Amino acid sequence: MNAADPIIQIQNINKYFGSFKALDDVSLDVTVGEKVVVLGPSGSGKSTLLRAINKLETISSGSIIVDGHDLYDPAEDINRIRMELGMVFQSFNLFRHKTVLENLTLAPIKLKKMSKEEADQLALRLLDKVGIRDRAEHYPLQLSGGQQQRVAIARALAMEPKIMLFDEPTSALDPEMIGEVLEVMVTLAHEGMTMVVVTHEMGFAREVADQVVFMDEGAIVEMAAPDIFFDNPKYDRTKLFLEQIL
Amino acid sequence: MSDLEKKIDIGDGAAIPDPKDRGLFSAWWIALIGTISLLVFLPMFKPDPYGKVLLFIPDGILITFEVTILSISLALVIGLVTGLGRISTNRFFNLTASLYVEVVRGIPLLVQLFYIYFALGRFVLVPDLVAAVIAMSFCYGAYMGEVFRAGIKSIDFGQTEASLSLGFNQRQTMTYVILPQAWRTILPPVGNEFIALLKDTSLVSILAVSDILRRGREYASESFNYFETYTMIALVYLLITLILSKLISNMEHRLSYYERR
Numbered sequence: 001m002n003a004a005d006p007i008i009q010i011q012n013i014n015k016y017f018g019s020f021k022a023l024d025d026v027s028l029d030v031t032v033g034e035k036v037v038v039l040g041p042s043g044s045g046k047s048t049l050l051r052a053i054n055k056l057e058t059i060s061s062g063s064i065i066v067d068g069h070d071l072y073d074p075a076e077d078i079n080r081i082r083m084e085l086g087m088v089f090q091s092f093n094l095f096r097h098k099t100v101l102e103n104l105t106l107a108p109i110k111l112k113k114m115s116k117e118e119a120d121q122l123a124l125r126l127l128d129k130v131g132i133r134d135r136a137e138h139y140p141l142q143l144s145g146g147q148q149q150r151v152a153i154a155r156a157l158a159m160e161p162k163i164m165l166f167d168e169p170t171s172a173l174d175p176e177m178i179g180e181v182l183e184v185m186v187t188l189a190h191e192g193m194t195m196v197v198v199t200h201e202m203g204f205a206r207e208v209a210d211q212v213v214f215m216d217e218g219a220i221v222e223m224a225a226p227d228i229f230f231d232n233p234k235y236d237r238t239k240l241f242l243e244q245i246l
Numbered sequence: 247m248s249d250l251e252k253k254i255d256i257g258d259g260a261a262i263p264d265p266k267d268r269g270l271f272s273a274w275w276i277a278l279i280g281t282i283s284l285l286v287f288l289p290m291f292k293p294d295p296y297g298k299v300l301l302f303i304p305d306g307i308l309i310t311f312e313v314t315i316l317s318i319s320l321a322l323v324i325g326l327v328t329g330l331g332r333i334s335t336n337r338f339f340n341l342t343a344s345l346y347v348e349v350v351r352g353i354p355l356l357v358q359l360f361y362i363y364f365a366l367g368r369f370v371l372v373p374d375l376v377a378a379v380i381a382m383s384f385c386y387g388a389y390m391g392e393v394f395r396a397g398i399k400s401i402d403f404g405q406t407e408a409s410l411s412l413g414f415n416q417r418q419t420m421t422y423v424i425l426p427q428a429w430r431t432i433l434p435p436v437g438n439e440f441i442a443l444l445k446d447t448s449l450v451s452i453l454a455v456s457d458i459l460r461r462g463r464e465y466a467s468e469s470f471n472y473f474e475t476y477t478m479i480a481l482v483y484l485l486i487t488l489i490l491s492k493l494i495s496n497m498e499h500r501l502s503y504y505e506r507r
Contacts, residue, residue: 056407083413093408097427106422107412152408159412 005068007032007163007194008053013062015048015218022048023059024218030163035195037205037226040215041241046198049215050167053196054085067162083111086156090168092148094140100127100151101136104158111159119158126154130184146177150184157188164188166197202246206230214238274488281485288478295471299462299478306461307482313378313457314444320383321443322436325390330420332395343391350388356449358385363453378450386443393439397432398424430501437494441487448483458482 006029015023022045030036038046051057052064055071055078064071069081095103104123108114114122127133130150132143140148149169156164166185170178182204189195189208199205205212205226212229214222214237222229222238233239289297331343350358362381366372372380401424409419451460458479466475 054411056411079410079413079415082411085411087408087411089404089408091404093402093404095405095408095423095427097430107414110418110422111413156412 006030007067008196009063009065010049010053011063011065013049013052013059013064015045015052015057015059021218023052026062026215026218026220028213028220028223030194030196032162033192033194034210035189035193035197035208036211036213037209038196038198038213038215039200039202039205039241044215045218046215047167048218050165050196050198053163053165054082054087056087083159084162086159086161086164088149088152088156088164088166088169090171092140092145092152092172094148094152094155096140099137099139100132100143103140103151103155107155107159123154123158126157127151129157129187130154131180144177145173146180149173149177149181153181153184153188163194163196166195166199168198168200170199170201200245202230214241216241274492277484278488281481281488285478285481285485292474295469295474296478298469299465299471299475302465303458303461303479303482306456306458307486309375309455310444310447310457310486313375313382313447313450313455314440316379317382317386317447318440318443320379321386321390321439324383324387325394328387328391329394329398332391333398347388347391350385355385355446356452359449359453374454378447378453378455382443382447382450386439389439390436393432393435394428397428397435400431401427433494433498433501437491437498440494441490444487444490445483 008028008030010026010028013023013026014021024045026045026049028036028049038049040046048057052059053066055064059072066081067084069076071078071081094100095106098106101120101123104126105114105116105119108119108122109116124133124136127136130153132147132150132154135143135147135151140151143151153164153169169185170181173181178201182201185195185197185204186208195208197204197209209226211223212226213220214229214233216237222233222235224234229238230242233242285300289300328343328346331339332347334340334343353361359378359381362384363374363377366377366380398420405423405427406419409423410416414422447457448459451457451463456464462475462479466472469475
């Protein structure tokens with residue numbers, strides 16, 4: 001693979017749920033270190049697109065290549081590819097029966113055969129980074145939503161992925177907790193992480209995005225740098241959407 | 247059985263006392279104190295035959311426990327495999343498990359017991375106790391399979407997705423993430439099945455297994471004290487199930503550690 005090649009190559013993918021077309025001929029490239037923010041009304045297919053990147057959704061046609069691995073090549077091990085793709089969910093999905101620390105160390109210990117001491121150290125460093133080290137021994141349900149989401153980000157980072165996928169990470173949060181989660185994401189972006197973020201947070205999109213992708217009815221309508229996207233959108237559908245939310 | 251709710255504690259085993267349920271809790275105490283009093287005072291005031299019955303059945307209690315514990319252990323293993331089969335996308339595995347559940351649930355336990363006992367007896371000579379355990383666990387494995395299936399399905403699918411997205415495969419996800427949580431959900435119904443199974447072991451007394459009931463019948467047919475004998479037998483079963491239901495209630499409380507805030 002050439003260094004300049006995109007780390008994510010999505011080519012002409014389609015996805016049907018029964019007769020409903022969730023993704024309509026979508027193509028998207030993401031290069032190393034790039035931050036792509038996907039916007040769109042609900043039901044526009046943006047979450048489906050994100051989930052297709054780590055094959056939580058299977059596509060009906062087209063191709064997705066992540067870090068040189070074709071997701072639909074039977075010879076590829078999807079579990080190995082997923083280790084390179086950290087994912088953060090709207091509903092956190094922390095393992096409820098494990099402490100915060102164990103949530104972070106489970107995958108490195110079992111999948112990377114890391115020693116417990118090494119994994120603990122890594123986990124504590126990451127918890128420090130997301131500002132929640134003092135809760136290492138708590139259970140997820142003992143934390144606030146914002147704290148849980150920061151732990152979820154740290155859990156994904158513990159596998160040292162090359163790419164981070166965020167599926168509406170702040171949508172389930174109380175307004176006063178959105179800031180603390182976005183702050184962690186901004187830090188991550190500044191450190192050079194490759195990120196694909198589905199969100200409704202326009203401020204975040206403006207601040208960190210290299211590319212803003214606007215989707216509607218399963219298709220990509222417009223793709224542009226944030227200043228152009230927000231100040232000079234080309235298409236009426238984009239303008240309408242921006243009017244409705246800004 | 248449709249999908250069991252998140253927490254199922256209505257079954258044919260016994261009422262498992264919930265620490266929060268004051269009514270049931272006090273009923274449990276009254277039943278326990280009443281049972282113990284009767285078990286102590288009846289033999290005290292009328293040693294013959296009440297005391298004699300009590301002295302006659304202890305080895306039967308051991309047999310009852312032996313059959314129960316061996317059967318429940320086997321039934322848990324069969325139940326886990328069956329439950330996984332019932333949710334499997336592998337058509338063969340799924341169909342086999344479903345067929346097993348359908349067949350077993352449609353035949354009365356006593357008929358199964360006779361059938362397995364005598365069918366087995368035609369081909370291999372197995373000790374009565376072994377035949378009884380095989381029959382009991384074969385039957386309860388099917389019930390347990392449904393409990394496992396419902397328990398696994400009650401865990402939010404987000405847990406599976408989070409696990410997969412970290413790079414775990416399906417089997418690892420089941421082992422590390424889903425089953426440890428499902429165990430908590432299924433403990434009440436498993437406890438219930440355990441108690442139901444203990445009571446149903448009385449059926450094996452019809453085979454030549456010397457459990458509590460069989461020992462009682464032996465005593466009664468010698469002494470003709472049917473009423474006194476079966477009074478004591480009933481009290482002994484009741485005492486055992488009362489104690490077990492309390493133990494299960496405590497265990498359930500301990501397993502809910504991560505839900506406490």
